[in-house]
Amino acid sequence: MVRMIYALLSAFWVLGGACNTVAAADLIKVVVMIQPQRYFVEQLGGDRVAVTVLVPPGADPHTYEPKPQTLVEVSRAHVYIAIGIPEEEAWLPRLKSIRPDIPIVHQDQGIAKTPMETRAEIYGDRSSQSSPTGQDQHHRHDHDAIHHHTDGLDPHIWLSPKLARIQAETISRALCTLDSANCADYQLRLDTFRRRIDDLHKRLTKAFEHLDKHRSFLVVHPSWGYFARDYQLQQLPLEIEGKEPTAADLVKVIKRTADEGIKVILVEPQFSQRFARLLARESGVQMLIADPLALDWETSLWEVGHQLAAYLSRQP
Numbered sequence: 001m002v003r004m005i006y007a008l009l010s011a012f013w014v015l016g017g018a019c020n021t022v023a024a025a026d027l028i029k030v031v032v033m034i035q036p037q038r039y040f041v042e043q044l045g046g047d048r049v050a051v052t053v054l055v056p057p058g059a060d061p062h063t064y065e066p067k068p069q070t071l072v073e074v075s076r077a078h079v080y081i082a083i084g085i086p087e088e089e090a091w092l093p094r095l096k097s098i099r100p101d102i103p104i105v106h107q108d109q110g111i112a113k114t115p116m117e118t119r120a121e122i123y124g125d126r127s128s129q130s131s132p133t134g135q136d137q138h139h140r141h142d143h144d145a146i147h148h149h150t151d152g153l154d155p156h157i158w159l160s161p162k163l164a165r166i167q168a169e170t171i172s173r174a175l176c177t178l179d180s181a182n183c184a185d186y187q188l189r190l191d192t193f194r195r196r197i198d199d200l201h202k203r204l205t206k207a208f209e210h211l212d213k214h215r216s217f218l219v220v221h222p223s224w225g226y227f228a229r230d231y232q233l234q235q236l237p238l239e240i241e242g243k244e245p246t247a248a249d250l251v252k253v254i255k256r257t258a259d260e261g262i263k264v265i266l267v268e269p270q271f272s273q274r275f276a277r278l279l280a281r282e283s284g285v286q287m288l289i290a291d292p293l294a295l296d297w298e299t300s301l302w303e304v305g306h307q308l309a310a311y312l313s314r315q316p
Contacts, residue, residue, distance in 0.1 A: 028178050029077045033091070034061055035295040036158045037083055037107065043193045044172050048182055052077065054091070057295065060270045061087050074098060078178055081171060084108035085155040105174040107167050113153040114229070117222055119240045123249050159292055159301065160226035161201040168193050200298055204231060207309040214312050218257065218265035218285060220276055223292040231305070233312075236262070238275050245275060250282075257283045264311035266290040266304070286311060 027050040030041050038051045052073040055061045066074070074080075075098050082088055082104055095102065157163045172190040176183035208215075208231040215233045217224075222237035238245045238253065245253065256262070257279070265285045267276045276287050288307055294300035 028079065028175060029073070031074050031077045031080045031095075033083045033085065033088060034158075035293050036297045037081060039295055039297040040107075040158075040164075040168060040171055040193075041081065041175075044168060044186060044189050045175050046185070046189060048179065048185070049175070055293070057293075058269065061085060061293070071098065077102060079103045079105055079174060081105045081107050081174065083155070083158065084113075086151075103174075103178075105170065107170055108155075108157055109170050110166055111157055111163055113155070113157065114225065115152050116154050116225070117235075117237055117240055119243075122236055122240055123245075123252050154222070154225045156223045156292060157226060158297070159224060160230050161197050161204065161301070162230050163226060164197050164297075165194055168197065196298060200302060201230070203302065204305045207231075207306055208233065208312075211309070211312055214261055216260055216262050217308060217312065218253070218262060218276075218279065219268075219290075220265070220273070221268050221271050223268065224266060224290070227301075227305075233308075235266075238279075239271075250275070250278065254279065254283045257285060263314065264288050264308065266308070268292055 028045060028048060029050050029052070030045070031052045031054065032038055032041060033054050035053055035055070035057060038053050041049055041051050052070060054066050054070060054074075074095065077099070080092075080095060080102055082092070084106060092104070095104075158167065168190060172186050175186045179186075216236055217228075217233065219235045219237045221239050222235060224235045227233070228235045236253070236256070238249075263285055265276050265279055265287055267273050267287050267289055269289060269291050270293065273287070276285075279285050280287055288304070288311060290304045290308075291300060
């Protein structure tokens with residue numbers, strides 16, 4: 001069904017679909033991958049943009065499949081803003097098949113990404129790793145195929161206020177290119193948004209600055225590396241290199257949790273909470289829901305940071 005939709009949309013475009021020219025009175029139709037991108041574009045474009053998000057709220061970007069109506073909106077878009085997550089590698093060729101001439105703006109342009117944590121860094125010697133069997137084997141295989149980051153670099157750049165400034169500037173330039181008549185308005189919005197980002201960064205810095213040595217937190221999916229770097233924290237992910245922890249890994253994590261006095265694990269609503277619940281039962285860590293794909297980027301990032309600082313402050 002989806003392939004048929006793609007074929008129909010390709011035909012629609014060949015016969016005279018959307019164009020990339022934006023008249024001064026028209027909305028700029030923007031397609032993005034995830035909800036935080038929508039927030040960025042709307043803050044910078046105001047009522048001059050109409051944003052289509054490929055991954056709906058609560059869905060996992062690693063497994064999404066766009067609906068037919070979404071593809072229709074894509075076929076009419078003026079620009080696609082890429083966030084740089086690995087799942088786009090599969091999506092972008094399909095997008096180009098629908099809209100061969102659509103401009104693609106890379107939101108991660110100018111950002112030096114850092115390597116993801118390795119298994120050796122978190123779990124140490126892997127020689128004791130046991131092989132999963134049965135249902136777990138099947139789950140691990142599917143999970144690896146979906147989550148493996150082939151370049152080994154962390155794509156979660158939108159969770160860093162420091163990097164958000166760069167991303168905002170890239171998006172603003174794209175809007176000015178598409179709609180030069182209203183570029184002054186986009187620049188004003190960029191200035192306002194940058195001030196809000198700076199204020200958020202200052203508040204988060206203050207929330208974490210009083211911490212002494214207890215600056216480590218657990219996460220299920222390793223999304224919070226840039227956030228941790230911004231505030232001199234350390235995330236310790238359970239899922240590494242696209243693989244879930246084995247029983248031996250969990251034993252090491254429980255020991256490290258006790259040795260370092262770690263009391264909190266960030267849990268993302270898009271991923272299973274079973275390992276977090278296991279750790280909560282075995283080691284007493286508290287679970288903190290932290291949605292990296294929340295639409296209200298500023299509020300969500302502040303709430304996660306504020307609550308995380310409170311947990312870290314209570315560590316012995």
